Amino acid sequence: MAQDSFDIAIVGAGIVGLAHALAATRLGLSAVVVDRDAQANGASIRNFGFVTVTGQEQGNVWRRARRSRDVWAEIAGPAGIAVEQRGLAMVAQRPEARLVCEAFLATEMAEGCTWIEGAAARAFLGDMRPTHLEGVLSSMIDLRVESRTAIPALAAWLEQGRGVAFRRGVAVHHVESGRLETAEGVIRAQHIIVCPGDDLTTLFPDALAKAEITRCKLQMLRLASPGYGLPATIMSDLGMVRYLGYAALPEAKALKRRLQAERPDHLANGIHLIVAQGADGSLIVGDSHHYARTPDPFASDQVDRLILEEFRAVFGSVPPVLERWTGTYASAAGHSIVEAPLEGVRLVVVTSGTGASTSFALAEEVIADLTDDRLGAAA
Template sequence: MAEDQYDIAIVGAGIVGLAHALAAARAGLRAVVIDRDAQVNGASIRNFGFVTVTGQENGAPWRRARRSRDVWAEVAPQAGIPIEHTGLAMVAQRREALAVLEAFMATDMAEGCELLEGAAARARLGEVRPRDLAGALFSGIDLRVESRTAIPRLAAWLTECHNVTFRRGVAVNAVESARVTTSAGSIAAGTIIVCPGDDLATLFPDALARAGVTRCKLQMLRLADPGFRLPSAVMSDLGLVRYRGYAALPAAAALSARLEAEQGDHLANGVHLIVAQNADGSLIVGDSHHYAATPDPFGSSEVDALILDEFAAVFGLVPPVLERWTGTYASASGHSLVETPMDGVRLVVVTSGTGASTAFALAEEVIGGIINIQLGASV
């Protein structure tokens, strides 16, 4: 039986794989995406769908987030993906948090942001009514899609408009230069991109182990419609010591010390608050962070209570919980892992939990580098 042949084969149909498929198609390459699941099921849909620019680590992660946000804004209407809302309200509950935001506003990363204090901040927040409020940063740059529908629609659009082939329910058993061996036969491709997500054992486990990649488990909830519309996504003080764009600022040290004294259990469980709203009014709320090579699959009611405690501190009420779930993603120091384990093969893993926010730009870099190599070889 003759092998199927493509210019590029992409292993993994999460957002990182789809981003590479888009970049490849735009470069004129015939692409196939292979995934062991019948439908998207992993970290790419177990999240907020929040394309976060504000607060990303300074340097390459922030630049990638800015570019990826622009790609989302471009492709979403073409693919029939609604933008649920735009912007971010970063609520400063403490004076130390306000100091972090003031320091942030002095950086280049604050483009498109506005910092308000006291009554002006409270008026802009509307129905978001923190018990304590020193001020709030408002950004109009960030945006949100509903991951559960956006990722499938993005894949369908790639097929319909960019001729990307998908092979679902197909396990990849081995990868070598110019060939992928699968449970449904082999596929030949000039370039192979392996985007394994948090599968750390099947393909190139030694490379992943050398990079110190492990798994992060998170807990999230969906709450009932509170009866009002959010002005944007909402975050709080806990996010200021977790997102590197804020946490790396010297001013964050005082906030970190105060949070350790007042909310030590939240920090110990990696809890910070992100709240985003769906078109039906329900709220996506999270999350927590626990690290292990194989995290247990069980959600903790104590951790959920910590998340909802922070929600109540910012919103003043807690609507009924409609859903609870856990998710896992690949985690290591730094934004991402990009390696060449063999000729014509790239291993690409976003290790910072920011796939939705940065994958489009990272994929453009990877595909651009491959094309430049190919062009150099043909000269």
């Protein structure tokens, strides 16, 4: 008979839930992960797999990204997860973007970053042919995994290598202190962590509504291999007015004004460019951002055209499109919410699209808090 009592029960098998399972096992706690789906199919596998440190918001978010990146590096080998790429190349195409990069390099967040310009920048980019090039902000801190395979591999390793129990295809319909009621019976746990992703109605809907969480829909594409390797994951000027590590700098204001004049449709559709390369050479390209409580499921050809227009400006030509898809994630002001709706229960939602980049560190904080609570209660 399956075990039904654990130290920690986690609702949700996306990256946020899996990160909490890892943090629990590192403290020697028994853990179960319950998910209504038979396999991962949400935001955790529909993204770039890019563990982005450079450009994250200064302070706690950047610190969490640094720590999470280190955890990814630690577990990738044991979990059989390939690190597909290392580093980030911010391709600055406008003088205003160059000023943002120079300002960024003067901050503490620029550890591991360098500025490359002129012939050295073009040599660094290889066969890429940007329309204009001021230089490249290069970082070797960031890394990328293939989300479609990394998330299942992480779950399998947690189950087989670290003793985490999984209950898949099982809906949780009620949570109370020490107890989960599921479609297959009751699971008891001293502590419960609910990681609902962008499911805003099933568990603790009042708390999620109070946090003013909505949903963000994004569009992404996979392109055929361009026939050459990229030096790192690529971003462009549009990213400098979206990622707060750059966008919060005073120098970003001039860049945003210019982009509003030159790229108004891109900004209106929340488009910025990320291009990541898989082991087969294909390119994952995105993305856009549209917000609604219930986003429509349809992908706009016009939005894809805008994304590829920015791709062309950075790369020079566009390979054939192999796949198109949409994704959704929970969105609200700030990086995340961590609420305690009941004693021994935490509601955890990453609300900024940075789950892959920050969840491991966030989970360590949440598990440490719960562990302190347990020790305090025992005392």
